[in-house]
Amino acid sequence: MGVHRIFEFDTWRPKYGSASVKVLVAGTTTLAALFTDENLSVATTNPQTLLSLIQNGIDYGKFSVPVYTSSPYELTVDNTDKTGIERPPLTDLIGAVADKATVKTTGASVNRNLDDHFNDVINALDHGALGAVSATNTATLTAAIGIAATAGGGRVFIPSGTYPFNTLT
Structure with a gap:
C-alpha cells in the first residue's frame, strides 16, 4: 500500500x-x-x-x-x-490483491485488468528465426520484445535451446 x-x-x-x-x-x-x-x-x-x-x-x-x-x-x-482528493501512488503490492486493478499501459488506448497484461504472450518465432546466427537471433528477439514493449508489457516465449545474440536494447 x-x-x-x-x-x-x-x-x-x-x-x-x-x-x-x-x-x-x-x-x-x-x-x-x-x-x-x-x-x-x-x-x-x-x-x-x-x-x-x-x-x-x-x-x-x-x-x-x-x-x-x-x-x-x-x-x-x-x-x-x-481540498481536492489526493491519491497516494501505488509503490508496491505487498499484502494487496490487485489482479483486477485496471491499468492503462504506455501507448495503450484502453484500460485493462492488471492480470490480463501478464497473460500477453508473444512467441519469438512469430517475429523471425532462432538458431546459430547471433545477428538473426538478435533481430528476432528485438522484434518480439519490441512488440511486448509497444503493448505495454507481456511475456516473450522463447523455445528451449541456446541462442547466441548481440546486445538487446
Whole structure:
C-alpha cells in the first residue's frame, strides 16, 4: 500500500494559524488513519490542530510534524474549506490483491485488468528465426520484445535451446 505525505501544511500557510484540519478518506466522512513516520507505525491524532505563527498581523499555520497516510484523502479545514482528493501512488503490492486493478499501459488506448497484461504472450518465432546466427537471433528477439514493449508489457516465449545474440536494447 502506498504511503503519502500530506504536504498541504508542511510549510507555513497564511491565515491558517491554529486551524483544525480533518483528513478524510477520499469521498467519505471517515477520518483517515494518520501517522508521523513513513513506516506508518507512529499514529497521530485526526483532526490535527495547526501551529500558529503571527507575523505582520498575519496568522500562519502548519503541521507540528510531518503527517502521513496510506489512504486517498481530502482535507477539511475548520469545517469549511475543502481540498481536492489526493491519491497516494501505488509503490508496491505487498499484502494487496490487485489482479483486477485496471491499468492503462504506455501507448495503450484502453484500460485493462492488471492480470490480463501478464497473460500477453508473444512467441519469438512469430517475429523471425532462432538458431546459430547471433545477428538473426538478435533481430528476432528485438522484434518480439519490441512488440511486448509497444503493448505495454507481456511475456516473450522463447523455445528451449541456446541462442547466441548481440546486445538487446
